[in-house]
Amino acid sequence: MTALEVQGAAAKAAARTLACAGTRDKNAALEAIASALLERTQEILAANAADLSAAAASGMSESMQDRLRLTAQRIAGIADGVRQVAALPDPIGAAVSEAVRPNGLRISRRRVPLGVIGIIYEARPNVTVDAAALCLKSGNAVILRGGKEAFRSNQALTEIMRSAIAGAGLDENAVSLVQDTSRDSANELMHLTAYLDVLIPRGGRGLIRAVTANATVPVIRTGEGVCHTFVDESADLDMAVSIAYNAKCSRPSVCNAMECILVHRAVAPAFLPMMKGKMDEKSVELRGDETVQAILGGCVVPATAEDWDTEYGDYILAVKVVDSLDEAIDFCNTHGTGHSEAIVTDRYSNAQRFLNEVDAAAVYVNASTRFTDGGEFGLGAEIGISTQKMHARGPMGLEELTSTKFVVYGEGQVR
């Protein structure tokens, strides 16, 4: 067996006991993790400092270093997140349905954990704890495979979690970190079908595409967001400016940020200058089609075909004028990633058509796409935002980390 197979087998064994662990025991382990993170903050900071100095030496960009950086305050925030997960309802064991059949069989469909979840992620060490806490609460074992830049930080965090879990009387192999951070280990994890029930990549588009294209373990695709806002002919233009500005500028790097705005031709001459005035506050670069260029003039960068499919993650916005609702819907369905799509309108029938016909995890009328988030949607916490249709779609909370099982009580029935 390879090192990863040994780790997989240990995780699978832990998953079997964790599936039967009570809520009280799982919560006690989460509380122990939160306390240990606070008590052992200095250890974590020391490991993180070593990661950061190696990162600086290797020429990592400032923004990437910031993602990697932990502070006492950030660690306290992470511990607080663990306590919030402990406070959420336990999804495991609940009966989704239950019925007695005509032959007397009582059939209950119950929530059970998925089993062993693999997470492949990049340079954010907070994911190590966030993901582990959600998996633990939902009765799943987790194998974490973080980026090499954060290895020392992840190692310290995982060690602290494992000893807290063992101290609370559960199997410490419920949480483990892949020790090899080379490409080989990511590749092996993608094919570890004997031990992994599902693999969730968290990170940039390149990572997610590589995992989706290569893995034979079932994958949940998350976090790719080319989101649109369509400003309809009947839109309240002040509202449209406010929504567009929020969707683009409140946090451009996240997947629910707007990348492209579609504007109905009838309101483009009035709306585009208003929008530009607001976007200028953040020096947003506008990349527009010919009509947009004609209306706004030289400040607009001519859009290329590639712009319509690009997730900028930055203060850049593609702008297109469309002739109709049909064209807008079709454009969203062609160029969107099925994440979040919004219409600003005051026409009832257009709102209904957009909601029904646009094929995305979240569709909005008169609100910012930035709300697509487990916390905002009331799920309590999220492990990612699924952009696929199978298993889970949109923000994934604890329930999305479960499967079901039919439990059948008989008295000797035969068919």
Add this chain to the structure above:
Amino acid sequence: MTALEVQGAAAKAAARTLACAGTRDKNAALEAIASALLERTQEILAANAADLSAAAASGMSESMQDRLRLTAQRIAGIADGVRQVAALPDPIGAAVSEAVRPNGLRISRRRVPLGVIGIIYEARPNVTVDAAALCLKSGNAVILRGGKEAFRSNQALTEIMRSAIAGAGLDENAVSLVQDTSRDSANELMHLTAYLDVLIPRGGRGLIRAVTANATVPVIRTGEGVCHTFVDESADLDMAVSIAYNAKCSRPSVCNAMECILVHRAVAPAFLPMMKGKMDEKSVELRGDETVQAILGGCVVPATAEDWDTEYGDYILAVKVVDSLDEAIDFCNTHGTGHSEAIVTDRYSNAQRFLNEVDAAAVYVNASTRFTDGGEFGLGAEIGISTQKMHARGPMGLEELTSTKFVVYGEGQVR
């Protein structure tokens, strides 16, 4: 574009309109299909006769020819199945949850179709209609890729369904048949990620494993069943014989039939001869471990390691004596395929432990594994029995052919 890409694009376009079709329109199309199947029975029989004579000429086994064979009565049964699907509740559009958030956003999570479903199957032409009816009712377009042995039959059935669908005012491309029945087309379908949302293989183990191992389109694994029954120390032995006989002999070829029985050592000397007496009625071949051989004598075929992992699909049963409930649970979890597992017991705590600790789609106390079926479980109809944990587990009805979508009603909210 390849022929299959053209077909995929047409299916995707049909899926968009079908997702918004009302229940009345979908039911009208299903009724039209049922009527047309009855009216055009002679055409179907003629096409089937051509398939059958080619099959006979190629030396196909009698049992395979029987799977391929259609009769007026079987076609009437297929049409009746379509009417039953029409009578089922439409899962699409229902709100799974709805809430108003503190900021006033109304967020509804609604059932929507998956989109385009691919079905890869073998020589049973009834699958062509059964699968199409379930997909149509759940608002999905379907691309059918049947075996070459049934091509003429499938072609006739598909043509009849397409004209009925068009006659009912829906897009006929909601249902289509892959025209190329070579391995190449199956392979292309497994990678048609631009158009297919999910792929469901229906057939033997070889087909299912090949699709699972190769497809980059998300797959739902169905129908592999190495099912066990554990006869506990406290079992009512008459009940255990009745359940075992039913689980093995009522229909040995199906996936919910028992392949292996585990018997507690304390009751083996009493139980095994009783069971053998009953199994002899169907001349079931018993393959046992050394203890079983010692108890039953020379009529037992010595079991090899391979027997513990074999889905016989025949009147053959692997028999093993175990020392404890723990050993039985561990054996089910190691050698089972996660399909259906049963315990016969009168000890409460053993029943509970078996239900909780055995990891399978359906777990039973004191009943035959043969009940794992969409009809028996009250789902109305099924497209297959999932043995994976993601998306769907166990018998898959109409709801399992759906995804969800968050629909958000705002009044200008920004984050």
